[in-house]
Amino acid sequence: MSDELEIPTVESVTGSGVAIRGNDIDTDQIIPARFMKVVTFDGLGEFAFFDQRFDDADNQKDHPLNEPAHQDASVMVVNANFGCGSSREHAPQALMRWGIDAFIGESFAEIFAGNCLALGMPTLEADAETVTAIQEWVEVNPDGDLEIDVAAETVTYGDTTVEVSVDDAQRKALLEGVWDTTALMKANAETVRETAEALPYVENGKRV
């Protein structure tokens, strides 16, 4: 039952990183539309960034996600406007199923960030210089851990700790374990009904 669903808090994420460089990486790149002809999200992981990772004969191309050293990465480090375009949750779902638990980037498209939050995945922001430094470090230290502290809004790698920012609502939702909002909002059903009935275009839950 929804009321009993345990939603874990996300206070920190620790794991090795993988850098995906470039601005405006859209969700069609992250998961091409032809892989969305499915009725579940299961198995999407192998199609993440498919057209960048494989050529027409399905041979591997040079791509960070193909590198053996990055196979265990759980933090994706990206640049500006990551996840722009389509609202497809298939994009973060594919990355999550590939193994990603958190993102650090210059900026994220709004719907993408919202979808990540709904899956309990932080999207932390930092300026271009900070992000580039992390990307370079990750490329040189594919086995090195990045430690993300959501509450403190910091990322630690090697001997360096840098400040990152997390949207307030996202931070609260992750720390308090309310990023899955279904049960939370369902509990307000009566107030929802009152709000709806006060609208000129709704009557008894129907459009009038």
Added chain:
Amino acid sequence: MSEGTLYDKVWDRHAVTRLPTGQDQLFVGLHLIHEVTSPQAFGMLRERDLEVAYPDLTHATVDHIVPTSSKDRPYRDDAAEEMMAELEENVRESGIEFSHPETGEQGIVHVIGPEQGLTQPGTTIVCGDSHTSTHGAFGALAFGIGTSQIRDVLATGTVAMEKQQVRKIEVTGDLGDGVEAKDVILEIIRRLGTEGGVGYVYEYAGEAIENMDMEGRMSICNMSIEGGARAGYVNPDETTYAWLEGREEVPEDGAFEERKAYWESIRSDPDAEYDDVVTIDGGALEPVVTWGTTPGQGVGVTEPIPEPEALPAEKVDTARRAQEHMRVEPGDTMEGYEVDVAFLGSCTNARLPDLRRAARIVKGREVDPDVRAMVVPGSQQVKAAAEAEGLDEIFTEAGFDWRGAGCSMCLGMNEDQLEGDEACASSSNRNFVGRQGSKDGRTVLMNPRMVAAAAINGEVTDVRKIKEVALNE
């Protein structure tokens, strides 16, 4: 923060409560669903033993995967058939109205909502589709959501949202010959950037918007998301009300007048406060086409393609890669860029007036023999209305393929796809690499008349040089 805008007013009317995260829980007046992003949400509901809270405020259509060649079942593509069957089962189980292909009312979700009068001013509209911003053309607060949020809306009739800032974009003056809504929005995105709208809702205003028909306003609001803004809207006015009156889901007679009073009340106040205001001289625009692989990489059709190095630092690398992919040279114009395919369709530009304008270019002319040209009307109703006017004959006589309604080659989820490195003159909204079904495909975004002109000449053409032919409307 903004005050007294349509956004503030509609938000306040629909705000249920403040959540512990600081987000507002917002009531959803219309939840549109389609076959690609909803099945997983229904699956999650089943897992949690939940039911659809407001089935009567939910409406389904099928658009992304439907074949546009034939609606015969089962679909040739097994995956498409499975998705369609799943949607049929989900809406049947939950008692949700479905604009099924058999009803004659199927079409792209952002075409059928307005067409049936489901989309109304002062309402909140969500859909698991980023182009939901389209419905803002009617003064609705409309935005795209992900599948987990679809689960929320199905289960509770609400969505958790943070309030955004409001940027007013004033488009002044009269649009010149050959220039239309599509050019305005491409110009806006070019100037403000693909992420310029993140954190904002766009209010489109000014003479050029006020003088625009509803279909033009829809084209503009549609592409708000390409500029990073999750929602965009136009204040409702007499053009809006006249367009809505008489549509299936719109109240009639006295009730219409009463409703109109509500619609008037949610317009932005004359002294409303905005977080930002941008002005664009609509009179100075020429047809805009894209040269790159993001919708922000646009240029006037007679203007030179920019040198990547002349762009802001953060855009240089993207521009360089885009020019390589598109095989264009800085300094050249897009005019004369050879195309292999012409696609007239999508939720941006596949409504009746779009097809009429394109038909005026096409009439009595022939599609270049090396071009594969297709028209994919936005809905079955658009298709029927176009056929009643004889537009189908104009297009087919010229050599266009006249197809059934759906998203089609905008995103290549059905059989309509680019092949290899084909270049496509497209009236759609995204020129991302791989978007139209081939990772080497090259998409040039433009307005519907420009698509028609490119189909005829086999290359990107300044439509202002082509004489329009009158239709027997």
